Amino acid sequence: MKFFINSNTTAYLRSLEGEFGESTNAIRIELNRLEKAGLLTTQTSGNKKLFRANTKHPLYREIHNILLKQIGLDKIIEQVVERLGKVEKVYLAGAFSKGTDSPIIDLILIGEIDRTYLTYLIQKAEEAVKRKIRYLIYSVDEFETLDKSHFDPSPLLLWSKKL
Numbered sequence: 001m002k003f004f005i006n007s008n009t010t011a012y013l014r015s016l017e018g019e020f021g022e023s024t025n026a027i028r029i030e031l032n033r034l035e036k037a038g039l040l041t042t043q044t045s046g047n048k049k050l051f052r053a054n055t056k057h058p059l060y061r062e063i064h065n066i067l068l069k070q071i072g073l074d075k076i077i078e079q080v081v082e083r084l085g086k087v088e089k090v091y092l093a094g095a096f097s098k099g100t101d102s103p104i105i106d107l108i109l110i111g112e113i114d115r116t117y118l119t120y121l122i123q124k125a126e127e128a129v130k131r132k133i134r135y136l137i138y139s140v141d142e143f144e145t146l147d148k149s150h151f152d153p154s155p156l157l158l159w160s161k162k163l
Contacts (some may be wrong), residue, residue, distance in 0.1 A: 002099035003040060003053035006156045009099045016073045071096065072129025075114040077159050079128060080121040086112040088140055090153035107135040107156050110143045
């Protein structure tokens with residue numbers, strides 16, 4: 001999941017050891033298998049080998065979509081975003097934008113949004129995806145002028161009216 005939710009996510013062996021609580025040997029074997037299959041690319045930074053999803057691999061998009069469905073993001077888009085009407089963009093933030101599983105889905109909604117109706121739709125979506133949904137709402141102008149450097153990592157565009 002780490003690499004295939006957000007294609008900009010990079011990691012090196014030692015950081016994954018702490019994150020997954022597995023031995024470096026077990027993680028190295030799996031990373032090497034994914035690299036050999038062409039699903040991950042690598043680059044060297046100093047003495048560290050950084051891994052990243054290979055977005056050019058023919059299965060990348062399929063794996064990405066499967067993970068979105070597994071998390072329930074497809075249902076959130078279907079049950080919340082498409083029913084609100086004046087949403088311009090939706091970003092995925094927080095743990096999931098880092099590629100880490102979490103019981104909370106963090107969303108940033110951009111547009112003119114009826115907060116009362118949104119609360120109702122979020123409640124229904126939470127029941128469907130069996131996760132809590134936390135959200136921020138910005139107008140288009142607010143988001144354009146917002147200092148996005150405080151987001152860690154940068155939010156991942158999940159849905160856009162223009163897509």
